[in-house]
Amino acid sequence: MRTTSRPRGTAASAGRADGIAALRARAAKARARNAGRVADDRAHRLLDAYLAAAERHGRPAREVIADLARGEAAWQIGMALHDQTMAAPPDILRNAACGEGCAFCCILSGGDGGTTTEAEATRLHAALAGRAGEPDGRNWHPEACPALDPDTRACRAYDARPIICRSFLSTDASACEANAQGGTEPGSGLLGSHLDYLAVLALIRETLKGMTRVPTYSLAQIAASAVGGADLATSLDTARHPSRVLDAACRDMARAGAAGRGRRL
Ligand code: SF4
Ligand code: SF4
Numbered sequence: 001m002r003t004t005s006r007p008r009g010t011a012a013s014a015g016r017a018d019g020i021a022a023l024r025a026r027a028a029k030a031r032a033r034n035a036g037r038v039a040d041d042r043a044h045r046l047l048d049a050y051l052a053a054a055e056r057h058g059r060p061a062r063e064v065i066a067d068l069a070r071g072e073a074a075w076q077i078g079m080a081l082h083d084q085t086m087a088a089p090p091d092i093l094r095n096a097a098c099g100e101g102c103a104f105c106c107i108l109s110g111g112d113g114g115t116t117t118e119a120e121a122t123r124l125h126a127a128l129a130g131r132a133g134e135p136d137g138r139n140w141h142p143e144a145c146p147a148l149d150p151d152t153r154a155c156r157a158y159d160a161r162p163i164i165c166r167s168f169l170s171t172d173a174s175a176c177e178a179n180a181q182g183g184t185e186p187g188s189g190l191l192g193s194h195l196d197y198l199a200v201l202a203l204i205r206e207t208l209k210g211m212t213r214v215p216t217y218s219l220a221q222i223a224a225s226a227v228g229g230a231d232l233a234t235s236l237d238t239a240r241h242p243s244r245v246l247d248a249a250c251r252d253m254a255r256a257g258a259a260g261r262g263r264r265l
Contacts, residue, residue: 020055020064023207024048030206034251035199043199046077047207068204069212071117078163078197085193093191096169103153104176105168105188106137106145113145113220114164115241115249117201121217125235127157128226136227141180146223162219167194195253202250205243216241 027047032040050073054064067073085093108114116124128147136156137148144150147157155161170176170188178185205214221239230238 019061020051020059023061023064024051024055027051027203027207030203030209032199032202032206032250034247034254035195035202036254039195039199039250039254040203042196043203046081046196046200047073047203050077065208065212068208069118069214070122071119071201071214071216074117074197074201074204075119075163077200078193081193081196082163082166082191085191092171093169095171097171097173098169099173101153102173102176103137103140103144103148103155104173104180105170106148106153106155106165107141107143107180108145108220109143109180109182111143111220112218112245113223114162114218115198115201115216115246116162116164116219116222118215118217118236120160120162121219121222121236121239122232123160124157124162124219124222125226125232127160128223129232131156131227132229134227143180145220146227157223163197164190164194164219167191167197190253195250198246198250198253202246205246216246 027044032043035043051064064073124147135150136146137144137150137153138146139150140148140153145155147155147161149156155165167190168188169191172185172187175183175185175187179188201214201216208214215236217236217239218241222235225235225238
């Protein structure tokens with residue numbers, strides 16, 4: 001049976017880290033493939049600061065590896081970046097058209113919905129598990145996120161929404177509406193800090209290569225499984241991404257102008 005609270009890999013392989021100092025050395029040699037040189041450099045600084053803090057606090061390496069593999073570390077780093085952006089909002093954020101009940105960005109054209117970590121997927125599943133059988137976003141639009149309320153068009157998992165949802169914004173709701181139908185209107189997309197989040201995740205995956213896996217999951221698939229009544233283990237198995245998806249997400253974000261939810265503002 002699938003376990004979700006520990007990283008994959010054998011205890012012996014996880015033990016090879018031999019302390020957080022060894023993890024920091026592994027991270028220094030790893031690369032966030034496809035994120036680009038600048039984002040890769042930032043990801044190194046962010047991850048090393050996280051690991052240095054863990055070292056200062058005397059956290060066991062095994063516990064830190066588990067947090068890295070499940071995406072908890074990337075979540076903490078991503079949320080810190082997000083909070084920094086909110087504290088000193090760029091023009092694009094101050095001019096955002098986003099408001100309650102505006103949900104064209106929750107139409108997940110293509111069906112994947114974006115990359116989430118195990119920690120994010122687990123939280124999203126928990127928030128939706130009690131909603132099985134209720135009408136969902138797909139009753140409003142066939143490609144809408146199943147976490148969406150079809151009547152109010154509010155996110156029913158707002159506090160548990162992944163970082164990709166927190167990073168998406170637009171200065172023009174009509175552009176979002178057009179893009180949800182396959183358009184390429186400017187003004188909507190993901191904050192640049194989302195690339196840092198993805199780069200950190202990619203760097204963690206490379207750091208832990210050969211020790212344990214760092215899986216990612218489809219947001220739309222996790223939400224659909226949860227509201228379909230599937231348990232967490234089944235939902236994670238159904239929604240698991242091939243490893244190339246994180247590479248592609250990094251590449252799309254690194255190339256400004258990628259389409260849809262991958263566009264960088
Ligand atoms: S990103 Fe677009 S669709 Fe989503 S809330 Fe903002 S304006 Fe509305
Ligand atoms: S989790 Fe919530 S915010 Fe994210 S796409 Fe689904 S409904 Fe929208």
